[in-house]
Amino acid sequence: MNSTISVLLFGIARDLTGQSTVSITLDNDASVGDLLGQLHQRYPSLTGIRSLLVAVNGEYAEPEQRLSHNDEIAIIPPVSGG
């Protein structure tokens, strides 16, 4: 069973992919790490970014955290506020 999840992109990740939201199809028990792997495969230019974190429902997530199709998922490139 697969499910399609929508992923928000910001900053350089949005610029490199040309999109602010992408749909990714993942296995139902897929993790944050699986999502990053798929994204890198689809957008090889993302590997040029110093680091990419993932936020799930507005909180930073560890690579092993499992994803659910109704989570709000965002890719967080290195921050530079202030």
Next chain:
Amino acid sequence: MVALSTDPIDVASALSYLQSEQAGALDLFLGVVRDNTQDRPVDRLDYEAYDRMAVSEIQKIVDEAHRRWAVLRCVVIHRTGTLRIGEIAVLIGVATAHRADAFDACRYIIDTIKQTVPIWKKEIFTDGEVWVNAHP
């Protein structure tokens, strides 16, 4: 008080929010758009935020400052959108009874914002542009 703003930051109203009869120290930090980065002339900055998470991450930092120091009131306002040279990008205001706590809390808040809050700035030069911190 924590907020993101597309409009210019109103320093006077932030200051009046901080004032109280118990506050003997009001510390205000303003982060301002500078005209150069490592001698390369900057034309403007574009700020972008993951709004809901930026607000909640800033709130966590403010909550931690309250735990560490005797903070009476605290205000953080961060701009988004396009900012020109001299504009205020971020305001941190801390009110405490005595100055040491105000200085320490204010510095902690701005330093931690730069590390954890999902806000991004792109420097736009006369001859190109770059997302700050994005590349190794």
